[in-house]
Amino acid sequence: MRFHTFDDVQDHLDALGLFHMDFGLDRMRDALSALGLLTPPFVTAQVVGTNGKGSTSTFLACIARAHGLKTGLYTSPHFVTPRERIRINGEMLPESAWPGLANRVMDAAPKLTYFEFLTALGLLAFAEAGVDFVVMEAGLGGHYDATTAMPVQAVCFTPIGMDHEKILGPTLADIAADKSQAMRPGVPAFTAPQEAEALARLRRTAEEKGAPLHETASLPLPDCPLGLAGPHQRINARLALAVWHRMAERHNWSDRPEAAARGLAAAHFPGRFQHLPAHGSMPPLILDGAHNPHGLRALEAAVLDSGIRPAAVIFSCLADKDVSDMLPFVRRIAGDAPLFVPTIQDNERAMSGEELAALLAEGRGDAVTKPVQRLSLALREAAALSPAGDAGRRPVLLCGSLYLLGEFFILHPQALEQELI
Structure with missing residues (x-):
């Protein structure tokens, strides 16, 4: 199969089925290896959780952009077109770029699911564009989510709640256990305030994996307007800011309060109050x-x-x-x-x-x-x-x-x- 237009790619995605899942990370890891992305040329943060993933991802990407970094943002689901899921410096990937990228993904791994295909395509697009920093929002869960196959320098957990019980398990502890598996040994993890069961599971997995876990509930937040409305967005903004501070320190990026405030104020994510x-x-x-x-x-x-x-x-x-x-x-x-x-x-x-x-x-x-x-x-x-x-x-x-x-x-x-x- 060869793709010549964006519509060709869209037809292929439709044929794969939006809700089709096939658990396991081997296909995704093989695809990333074939595409040369297991040692990516950018810094990556993964955002996992139940609610607030898209908002936190957006805050983090906007803070990075306000500091002058070329930034890739991968979110899901989309409202109108899958182009919404892959953005570089806030702009959707142009339709003209999709066929070439999709052909390379298909050549590397023809058996990917809908979400895996888009994840691989997005990462390839970010690498080709020469971005500095990528924010990846997990789709569902954490253990077998396609974004977990990607090497990352930070994992952050937004509030975990009851959702997708038929897939992730019937209790909050089950859901948190699945999501906690996104942690990697030695990679710092950050968490928003959690219910006691969820936090206990995150702490346990962090200890098992040797991943330092940073709780952000008491961290300060600048007295600045937020681009996303609602009191819950302060939780998401605080989490994003904590991740940003650590990434900036680790990678010698500038970290300026006025730029962080500008990024927080500029955040826009449709459908969030x-x-x-x-x-x-x-x-x-x-x-x-x-x-x-x-x-x-x-x-x-x-x-x-x-x-x-x-x-x-x-x-x-x-x-x-x-x-x-x-x-x-x-x-x-x-x-x-x-x-x-x-x-x-x-x-x-x-x-x-x-x-x-x-x-x-x-x-x-x-x-x-x-x-x-x-x-x-x-x-x-x-x-x-x-x-x-x-x-x-x-x-x-x-x-x-x-x-x-x-x-x-x-x-x-x-x-x-x-x-x-």
Whole structure:
């Protein structure tokens, strides 16, 4: 198979299947070896966890860029195009670069999974571009995640919570045990505040592997604005800053407080308590990809901290999530505001709006809880509750699965990009 256009690469990825997994790191290590990437020409940090991985990765990459380093950022999933996953100095890899890189990956390792293929392609792109520093967000877990096959100089753990239990295990300790296996002997690891079970597992694995573990809960954070909103982002920013300080010290990079503050303020990651102003008939919106209990707890705190009372809430999620633990958070966030529940389109894992709305309606009394067929219809109904021209228009909160937010960004692609550095 030869790739000639970006669409050819996209077709290949689609054929591999977004949700197909094949555990093990041998394929990925063989691919990196064939591509000459087992001794990469850049410094790498890996970001593992349940919530806050993308935000922490973005903070760290922005801090590095603010210090003048050429920086690669690898995140997942994407909303509209896989190009979002691979960025160099904040810019998506151009379509023209994809076929050549994809051909080299295919020649080196034709049997990679969707995520492995993209990971190898991204690392190859970073090497070809001559970046100084790469931030790699793990996809799922840590033990067998494709990013764990890559040599790194730091591993950082964002808050670990209950998610992907069918794959990682039924308890928090099981999930933390899997993620902790991303640690490497002698490589410094950094952790945000964790639940007691998760922290105990991280400490145990760090001791077993001989990886120094640095806890960041009490570290100072500059008194500066953050580009990502919500009180939970201070946890992510503190973690990113701790990793940056160690990397700068180790590699003799400049480490200037004003540059770090500029990087923290410039961070943008779509769908993380993202505020969008009213536009035409569309009311002001807040977008947040909280799709598990831990994420929804953070979203609830952010809503309370900001003093926002949503005019309406739009929520949906995937059927393989532990929905029962999410319901109380969604009900409290919505309060007495109307709650619209669309069915996520073109996703075999989607939960039907009718089924989810019936569960959410319990205990809401007379408050409206309404299933709708599509997100576009939910937006239309929510907009009617916040009339155009009303100076006091309350925002509509759109939250839940990242795939639901992906539908929004397909409808409104201009909301996806925001470059501040």
